[in-house]
Amino acid sequence: MPPTISVFSDVICPWCYVGKRRLERALDQLGLRGSATIEWLPFELNPAMPADGMERSLYRARKFGAERSERLDAQMAELGRQEGIGFAFDRMTRTPSTRRAHMLIAAAGRHARADPVVDALFRAYFEEGRDVGDPEVLREIGLAAGLARDIVDDALGNDELRQFVEALEGQAAGMQVAGVPFFIVDRKWAISGAQPTEQWVAALRARHDG
Numbered sequence: 581m582p583p584t585i586s587v588f589s590d591v592i593c594p595w596c597y598v599g600k601r602r603l604e605r606a607l608d609q610l611g612l613r614g615s616a617t618i619e620w621l622p623f624e625l626n627p628a629m630p631a632d633g634m635e636r637s638l639y640r641a642r643k644f645g646a647e648r649s650e651r652l653d654a655q656m657a658e659l660g661r662q663e664g665i666g667f668a669f670d671r672m673t674r675t676p677s678t679r680r681a682h683m684l685i686a687a688a689g690r691h692a693r694a695d696p697v698v699d700a701l702f703r704a705y706f707e708e709g710r711d712v713g714d715p716e717v718l719r720e721i722g723l724a725a726g727l728a729r730d731i732v733d734d735a736l737g738n739d740e741l742r743q744f745v746e747a748l749e750g751q752a753a754g755m756q757v758a759g760v761p762f763f764i765v766d767r768k769w770a771i772s773g774a775q776p777t778e779q780w781v782a783a784l785r786a787r788h789d790g
Contacts (some may be wrong), residue, residue, distance in 0.1 A: 594667065
């Protein structure tokens with residue numbers, strides 16, 4: 581049977597974007613891209629972030645220090661080039677709250693559109709420097725991914741979806757998920773981190789052989 585892969589991820593996590601690309605290449609190599617079920621689950625790196633986010637340079641300076649932040653961005657940009665991702669850290673001005681983005685992903689998942697929404701969110705934030713905490717940006721992404729306008733509008737303010745996202749994040753905490761990306765294959769075994777494509781291929785082949 582094709583695998584079911586659940587992914588705890590945040591849309592402002594560069595390693596999550598890299599991990600998505602590496603997994604997709606493995607699925608392509610194994611001919612599983614169209615048949616595997618990918619479930620996107622929320623993990624907020626900054627759950628206490630104000631709803632309108634904050635200036636990225638300030639956030640990064642507080643978290644890493646300005647010099648280390650620049651060095652980390654340069655290293656990730658180089659890794660991104662190797663993975664076919666055009667990280668544009670120089671265009672990114674805001675570090676957003678991702679709560680509404682996760683609500684949009686959850687709504688999209690109920691209509692089999694989560695993966696294109698996740699991909700668009702990664703691309704918007706990391707390659708286009710857009711504020712994915714902005715409801716208008718999220719609305720545009722949801723509509724472009726094929727969701728109906730009423731679904732998108734409801735997703736950005738639905739209390740039930742907000743509680744659903746918070747409950748899933750609580751599950752992650754209960755499972756002691758401390759960092760992302762964090763993958764769960766077939767509801768049975770976990771893979772932590774953005775593992776190289778060849779390791780994904782080996783793991784998925786071992787699953788099939790087993």
